[in-house]
Amino acid sequence: MSYLLNPEKFYLQQSNTPSRQTVSTTYIEITGSKCQVTTSSTVNVLYQFEYYISTNYTFGTGGAYDKILFHVKLQKSNDNFSSNIVDIAGTKHNVSGDTVENRDYYYTVSSPTFFTSVDSNDYLRLVIRAYSTSNEGYLHQMNQFDGSSPNQKIFDTSLLVAEI
Amino acid sequence: MTNLINHNFNHLKYAVTTHTSAQTTSDLAETFTTISGSECDSYAVQGTHAVYTFNFSAYKSGVSIGVIKLEYADVGSSSYSEVDSLNRRNIGNAGSSSQFNRWALRYSWIVPSWTGAKKFRVQIGHPSTNQALTCHALDVWDGASTSTEFYSSSYYIYSI
Numbered sequence: 001m002s003y004l005l006n007p008e009k010f011y012l013q014q015s016n017t018p019s020r021q022t023v024s025t026t027y028i029e030i031t032g033s034k035c036q037v038t039t040s041s042t043v044n045v046l047y048q049f050e051y052y053i054s055t056n057y058t059f060g061t062g063g064a065y066d067k068i069l070f071h072v073k074l075q076k077s078n079d080n081f082s083s084n085i086v087d088i089a090g091t092k093h094n095v096s097g098d099t100v101e102n103r104d105y106y107y108t109v110s111s112p113t114f115f116t117s118v119d120s121n122d123y124l125r126l127v128i129r130a131y132s133t134s135n136e137g138y139l140h141q142m143n144q145f146d147g148s149s150p151n152q153k154i155f156d157t158s159l160l161v162a163e164i
Numbered sequence: 165m166t167n168l169i170n171h172n173f174n175h176l177k178y179a180v181t182t183h184t185s186a187q188t189t190s191d192l193a194e195t196f197t198t199i200s201g202s203e204c205d206s207y208a209v210q211g212t213h214a215v216y217t218f219n220f221s222a223y224k225s226g227v228s229i230g231v232i233k234l235e236y237a238d239v240g241s242s243s244y245s246e247v248d249s250l251n252r253r254n255i256g257n258a259g260s261s262s263q264f265n266r267w268a269l270r271y272s273w274i275v276p277s278w279t280g281a282k283k284f285r286v287q288i289g290h291p292s293t294n295q296a297l298t299c300h301a302l303d304v305w306d307g308a309s310t311s312t313e314f315y316s317s318s319y320y321i322y323s324i
Binding site: 025046069071072089091092093094095096097100110111112113115129131132162 | 173178221263264270302
Protein backbone atom coordinates (compact mmCIF):
# COMPACT_ATOMS: atom_id res chain seq x y z
CA MET A 1 0.00 0.00 0.00
CA SER A 2 1.38 3.40 -0.91
CA TYR A 3 0.13 6.83 -0.05
CA LEU A 4 0.86 10.25 -1.38
CA LEU A 5 1.40 12.26 1.75
CA ASN A 6 1.83 15.83 0.73
CA PRO A 7 0.45 16.98 -2.58
CA GLU A 8 2.30 20.16 -3.35
CA LYS A 9 -0.29 22.59 -4.61
CA PHE A 10 -3.99 23.13 -4.94
CA TYR A 11 -5.28 25.46 -7.58
CA LEU A 12 -8.80 26.73 -7.01
CA GLN A 13 -10.58 28.88 -9.52
CA GLN A 14 -14.15 30.13 -9.69
CA SER A 15 -15.46 32.15 -12.60
CA ASN A 16 -17.29 35.34 -11.73
CA THR A 17 -20.58 35.49 -13.60
CA PRO A 18 -19.38 34.03 -16.88
CA SER A 19 -21.20 35.09 -20.01
CA ARG A 20 -23.54 32.58 -21.57
CA GLN A 21 -21.80 30.43 -24.17
CA THR A 22 -23.52 28.87 -27.15
CA VAL A 23 -22.36 25.38 -28.01
CA SER A 24 -22.50 24.64 -31.73
CA THR A 25 -20.70 22.11 -33.91
CA THR A 26 -17.24 23.71 -33.54
CA TYR A 27 -15.19 23.11 -30.39
CA ILE A 28 -15.02 26.05 -27.98
CA GLU A 29 -13.16 26.43 -24.69
CA ILE A 30 -15.48 26.32 -21.67
CA THR A 31 -15.10 29.57 -19.76
CA GLY A 32 -13.35 28.99 -16.44
CA SER A 33 -11.88 25.62 -17.39
CA LYS A 34 -8.42 26.83 -18.37
CA CYS A 35 -5.53 26.92 -15.94
CA GLN A 36 -1.75 26.86 -15.99
CA VAL A 37 -0.02 24.39 -13.71
CA THR A 38 3.16 26.12 -12.59
CA THR A 39 5.60 23.40 -11.66
CA SER A 40 9.28 22.87 -12.18
CA SER A 41 8.91 19.33 -13.42
CA THR A 42 6.43 16.80 -14.76
CA VAL A 43 3.70 16.12 -12.23
CA ASN A 44 0.42 14.26 -12.01
CA VAL A 45 -2.64 16.34 -11.32
CA LEU A 46 -6.26 15.88 -10.42
CA TYR A 47 -8.47 18.11 -12.59
CA GLN A 48 -12.06 18.60 -11.43
CA PHE A 49 -14.46 21.07 -13.05
CA GLU A 50 -18.13 21.96 -12.60
CA TYR A 51 -20.25 23.88 -15.07
CA TYR A 52 -23.87 24.34 -16.04
CA ILE A 53 -25.58 23.06 -19.19
CA SER A 54 -28.90 24.36 -20.48
CA THR A 55 -31.26 23.93 -23.40
CA ASN A 56 -31.10 26.72 -25.95
CA TYR A 57 -34.35 28.36 -24.88
CA THR A 58 -34.32 31.31 -27.27
CA PHE A 59 -35.85 29.64 -30.29
CA GLY A 60 -39.03 31.26 -31.56
CA THR A 61 -42.37 30.31 -30.09
CA GLY A 62 -43.85 27.19 -31.59
CA GLY A 63 -40.50 25.76 -32.63
CA ALA A 64 -38.78 22.74 -31.15
CA TYR A 65 -35.85 23.16 -28.81
CA ASP A 66 -32.62 21.46 -29.77
CA LYS A 67 -32.09 18.20 -27.92
CA ILE A 68 -28.72 18.62 -26.25
CA LEU A 69 -25.94 16.20 -27.18
CA PHE A 70 -22.50 17.55 -26.37
CA HIS A 71 -18.99 16.16 -26.85
CA VAL A 72 -16.45 17.19 -24.19
CA LYS A 73 -12.70 16.54 -23.88
CA LEU A 74 -9.68 17.74 -21.88
CA GLN A 75 -6.74 19.32 -23.69
CA LYS A 76 -3.27 20.46 -22.66
CA SER A 77 -0.79 22.86 -24.23
CA ASN A 78 2.67 24.25 -23.61
CA ASP A 79 1.94 27.54 -25.40
CA ASN A 80 -1.46 28.54 -24.07
CA PHE A 81 -3.21 26.73 -26.92
CA SER A 82 -1.59 28.88 -29.58
CA SER A 83 -0.27 26.04 -31.73
CA ASN A 84 0.47 23.18 -29.36
CA ILE A 85 -2.87 21.50 -28.56
CA VAL A 86 -3.01 17.93 -27.32
CA ASP A 87 -6.18 15.93 -26.66
CA ILE A 88 -5.67 13.94 -23.47
CA ALA A 89 -6.53 10.27 -23.92
CA GLY A 90 -9.40 8.82 -21.96
CA THR A 91 -11.13 12.15 -21.28
CA LYS A 92 -13.62 12.21 -24.15
CA HIS A 93 -17.22 11.97 -22.97
CA ASN A 94 -20.75 12.90 -23.98
CA VAL A 95 -23.56 14.70 -22.21
CA SER A 96 -27.19 14.35 -23.24
CA GLY A 97 -30.47 14.15 -21.40
CA ASP A 98 -34.16 13.53 -21.25
CA THR A 99 -35.35 15.63 -24.17
CA VAL A 100 -38.12 13.87 -26.03
CA GLU A 101 -40.83 16.45 -26.51
CA ASN A 102 -40.31 19.47 -28.75
CA ARG A 103 -40.32 21.93 -25.86
CA ASP A 104 -38.46 19.90 -23.24
CA TYR A 105 -35.93 21.80 -21.18
CA TYR A 106 -32.76 20.09 -20.03
CA TYR A 107 -30.72 21.59 -17.20
CA THR A 108 -27.80 19.84 -15.53
CA VAL A 109 -24.50 20.46 -13.77
CA SER A 110 -21.68 18.41 -15.25
CA SER A 111 -18.70 17.53 -13.03
CA PRO A 112 -16.03 15.68 -14.99
CA THR A 113 -12.93 14.50 -13.14
CA PHE A 114 -9.59 13.52 -14.63
CA PHE A 115 -6.09 12.50 -13.65
CA THR A 116 -3.32 13.39 -16.05
CA SER A 117 0.34 14.31 -16.18
CA VAL A 118 1.51 17.79 -17.11
CA ASP A 119 4.92 19.23 -17.84
CA SER A 120 6.30 22.43 -16.42
CA ASN A 121 3.91 25.33 -17.02
CA ASP A 122 1.45 23.35 -19.13
CA TYR A 123 -2.07 24.65 -19.60
CA LEU A 124 -5.22 22.56 -19.28
CA ARG A 125 -8.74 23.28 -20.53
CA LEU A 126 -12.03 21.65 -21.44
CA VAL A 127 -13.50 22.07 -24.89
CA ILE A 128 -17.03 21.28 -26.00
CA ARG A 129 -19.10 20.98 -29.19
CA ALA A 130 -22.52 19.75 -30.24
CA TYR A 131 -23.13 16.51 -32.11
CA SER A 132 -25.03 18.35 -34.87
CA THR A 133 -26.84 21.61 -35.50
CA SER A 134 -29.93 19.95 -34.04
CA ASN A 135 -28.16 19.34 -30.72
CA GLU A 136 -26.89 22.79 -29.76
CA GLY A 137 -27.32 24.45 -26.38
CA TYR A 138 -26.08 26.91 -23.78
CA LEU A 139 -23.61 26.93 -20.92
CA HIS A 140 -23.66 28.79 -17.58
CA GLN A 141 -27.13 30.37 -17.84
CA MET A 142 -30.59 29.10 -16.89
CA ASN A 143 -33.87 30.57 -18.06
CA GLN A 144 -36.07 29.90 -15.05
CA PHE A 145 -35.59 30.50 -11.34
CA ASP A 146 -37.68 31.17 -8.24
CA GLY A 147 -40.82 30.16 -10.04
CA SER A 148 -40.64 32.64 -12.90
CA SER A 149 -39.67 32.54 -16.55
CA PRO A 150 -37.78 34.17 -18.07
CA ASN A 151 -35.66 34.73 -14.98
CA GLN A 152 -32.13 34.18 -16.18
CA LYS A 153 -29.44 33.33 -13.64
CA ILE A 154 -25.76 32.53 -14.05
CA PHE A 155 -24.02 29.51 -12.52
CA ASP A 156 -20.37 30.22 -11.71
CA THR A 157 -18.01 27.50 -12.83
CA SER A 158 -15.53 26.03 -10.37
CA LEU A 159 -12.20 24.37 -11.03
CA LEU A 160 -9.96 22.38 -8.72
CA VAL A 161 -6.53 21.28 -9.89
CA ALA A 162 -4.33 19.49 -7.38
CA GLU A 163 -0.82 18.19 -7.77
CA ILE A 164 -0.68 14.68 -6.49
CA MET B 165 -5.92 31.82 -9.89
CA THR B 166 -5.55 31.28 -6.16
CA ASN B 167 -2.78 28.95 -5.13
CA LEU B 168 -3.30 27.43 -1.71
CA ILE B 169 -0.08 25.99 -0.37
CA ASN B 170 -0.06 23.36 2.34
CA HIS B 171 -3.48 21.98 1.67
CA ASN B 172 -3.37 18.34 0.82
CA PHE B 173 -5.24 15.12 0.41
CA ASN B 174 -4.09 13.26 3.49
CA HIS B 175 -2.90 9.74 2.65
CA LEU B 176 -4.23 9.97 -0.87
CA LYS B 177 -4.56 6.84 -2.94
CA TYR B 178 -5.89 6.90 -6.48
CA ALA B 179 -6.07 4.85 -9.66
CA VAL B 180 -7.03 5.50 -13.25
CA THR B 181 -8.39 2.64 -15.37
CA THR B 182 -8.09 2.77 -19.15
CA HIS B 183 -10.98 0.87 -20.70
CA THR B 184 -10.97 -0.84 -24.08
CA SER B 185 -14.44 -2.34 -23.93
CA ALA B 186 -17.88 -1.41 -22.70
CA GLN B 187 -19.29 -2.74 -19.45
CA THR B 188 -23.01 -3.39 -19.38
CA THR B 189 -24.84 -3.55 -16.08
CA SER B 190 -27.49 -6.19 -15.37
CA ASP B 191 -30.87 -6.16 -17.10
CA LEU B 192 -32.28 -8.04 -14.11
CA ALA B 193 -34.08 -6.16 -11.37
CA GLU B 194 -32.22 -5.57 -8.09
CA THR B 195 -29.07 -7.25 -9.37
CA PHE B 196 -25.94 -5.27 -8.62
CA THR B 197 -22.80 -5.14 -10.76
CA THR B 198 -19.41 -3.88 -9.63
CA ILE B 199 -18.33 -1.02 -11.89
CA SER B 200 -14.89 -1.84 -13.21
CA GLY B 201 -12.28 0.68 -12.17
CA SER B 202 -13.96 1.38 -8.84
CA GLU B 203 -12.10 -1.28 -6.89
CA CYS B 204 -9.55 -0.07 -4.36
CA ASP B 205 -7.62 -3.11 -3.16
CA SER B 206 -6.52 -1.80 0.23
CA TYR B 207 -6.82 1.37 2.28
CA ALA B 208 -6.16 2.10 5.95
CA VAL B 209 -7.77 5.29 7.17
CA GLN B 210 -5.61 7.85 8.96
CA GLY B 211 -8.09 10.01 10.82
CA THR B 212 -11.75 10.09 11.74
CA HIS B 213 -13.08 9.56 8.22
CA ALA B 214 -12.09 8.72 4.66
CA VAL B 215 -13.51 10.29 1.52
CA TYR B 216 -13.93 7.92 -1.42
CA THR B 217 -14.72 9.39 -4.87
CA PHE B 218 -15.43 7.52 -8.09
CA ASN B 219 -15.64 8.97 -11.60
CA PHE B 220 -16.97 7.12 -14.66
CA SER B 221 -19.14 7.56 -17.73
CA ALA B 222 -22.36 5.83 -18.76
CA TYR B 223 -25.14 6.02 -21.30
CA LYS B 224 -28.55 4.54 -21.88
CA SER B 225 -31.02 4.54 -24.77
CA GLY B 226 -34.42 4.34 -23.18
CA VAL B 227 -35.66 4.17 -19.63
CA SER B 228 -33.16 3.47 -16.88
CA ILE B 229 -32.89 4.19 -13.20
CA GLY B 230 -29.57 3.36 -11.62
CA VAL B 231 -29.04 2.75 -7.92
CA ILE B 232 -25.42 3.25 -6.90
CA LYS B 233 -23.84 2.11 -3.65
CA LEU B 234 -20.40 1.89 -2.06
CA GLU B 235 -19.28 -1.34 -0.41
CA TYR B 236 -16.22 -2.36 1.56
CA ALA B 237 -14.66 -5.49 2.99
CA ASP B 238 -11.67 -6.42 5.08
CA VAL B 239 -8.63 -7.10 2.93
CA GLY B 240 -8.48 -10.85 2.41
CA SER B 241 -12.22 -11.27 2.86
CA SER B 242 -14.81 -11.67 0.11
CA SER B 243 -17.65 -10.60 2.34
CA TYR B 244 -18.56 -7.06 1.35
CA SER B 245 -20.99 -4.86 3.21
CA GLU B 246 -22.59 -1.60 2.18
CA VAL B 247 -20.91 1.40 3.75
CA ASP B 248 -24.18 3.20 4.41
CA SER B 249 -27.49 2.01 2.98
CA LEU B 250 -28.91 5.49 3.52
CA ASN B 251 -26.30 6.96 1.21
CA ARG B 252 -27.24 5.36 -2.09
CA ARG B 253 -27.42 7.51 -5.21
CA ASN B 254 -29.82 7.48 -8.15
CA ILE B 255 -29.26 8.39 -11.76
CA GLY B 256 -31.48 8.17 -14.80
CA ASN B 257 -34.91 9.03 -16.06
CA ALA B 258 -38.13 7.10 -16.44
CA GLY B 259 -39.97 9.28 -18.91
CA SER B 260 -39.75 7.71 -22.33
CA SER B 261 -38.25 4.82 -24.23
CA SER B 262 -36.93 7.22 -26.88
CA GLN B 263 -34.75 9.33 -24.57
CA PHE B 264 -30.97 9.04 -24.60
CA ASN B 265 -28.96 9.89 -21.50
CA ARG B 266 -25.20 10.24 -21.44
CA TRP B 267 -23.17 11.26 -18.40
CA ALA B 268 -19.73 11.79 -16.89
CA LEU B 269 -20.53 10.93 -13.30
CA ARG B 270 -18.73 11.61 -10.03
CA TYR B 271 -19.88 10.34 -6.64
CA SER B 272 -18.27 10.79 -3.24
CA TRP B 273 -18.91 9.11 0.08
CA ILE B 274 -17.64 10.07 3.53
CA VAL B 275 -16.79 6.87 5.39
CA PRO B 276 -16.34 6.72 9.18
CA SER B 277 -12.99 5.36 10.31
CA TRP B 278 -12.38 1.64 10.70
CA THR B 279 -9.69 -0.68 12.01
CA GLY B 280 -7.17 -2.29 9.69
CA ALA B 281 -7.18 -2.15 5.90
CA LYS B 282 -10.31 -2.39 3.79
CA LYS B 283 -11.02 -2.74 0.10
CA PHE B 284 -13.73 -0.78 -1.68
CA ARG B 285 -15.97 -1.12 -4.72
CA VAL B 286 -18.91 0.74 -6.27
CA GLN B 287 -21.91 -1.23 -7.47
CA ILE B 288 -24.88 -0.30 -9.62
CA GLY B 289 -28.27 -1.98 -9.95
CA HIS B 290 -31.71 -1.17 -11.33
CA PRO B 291 -35.16 -1.39 -9.74
CA SER B 292 -36.79 -2.97 -12.79
CA THR B 293 -35.82 -5.24 -15.67
CA ASN B 294 -34.30 -4.09 -18.96
CA GLN B 295 -32.70 -0.94 -17.56
CA ALA B 296 -29.05 -1.84 -18.05
CA LEU B 297 -26.56 0.99 -18.55
CA THR B 298 -23.47 0.92 -20.73
CA CYS B 299 -20.39 2.14 -18.86
CA HIS B 300 -17.01 3.44 -20.07
CA ALA B 301 -17.77 3.35 -23.83
CA LEU B 302 -18.98 6.21 -26.02
CA ASP B 303 -21.63 5.57 -28.67
CA VAL B 304 -21.09 8.83 -30.56
CA TRP B 305 -18.19 11.21 -31.04
CA ASP B 306 -17.51 14.27 -33.20
CA GLY B 307 -20.85 14.08 -34.91
CA ALA B 308 -20.81 10.39 -35.82
CA SER B 309 -21.34 6.97 -34.31
CA THR B 310 -18.33 5.30 -32.74
CA SER B 311 -17.32 2.02 -31.15
CA THR B 312 -13.69 2.91 -30.50
CA GLU B 313 -13.85 5.71 -27.93
CA PHE B 314 -13.66 5.05 -24.18
CA TYR B 315 -13.63 7.17 -21.04
CA SER B 316 -11.09 6.37 -18.33
CA SER B 317 -12.67 5.81 -14.94
CA SER B 318 -10.85 6.80 -11.76
CA TYR B 319 -11.20 6.66 -8.01
CA TYR B 320 -9.42 8.47 -5.23
CA ILE B 321 -9.58 8.06 -1.49
CA TYR B 322 -8.06 10.17 1.25
CA SER B 323 -8.32 10.63 5.01
CA ILE B 324 -9.67 13.55 6.99
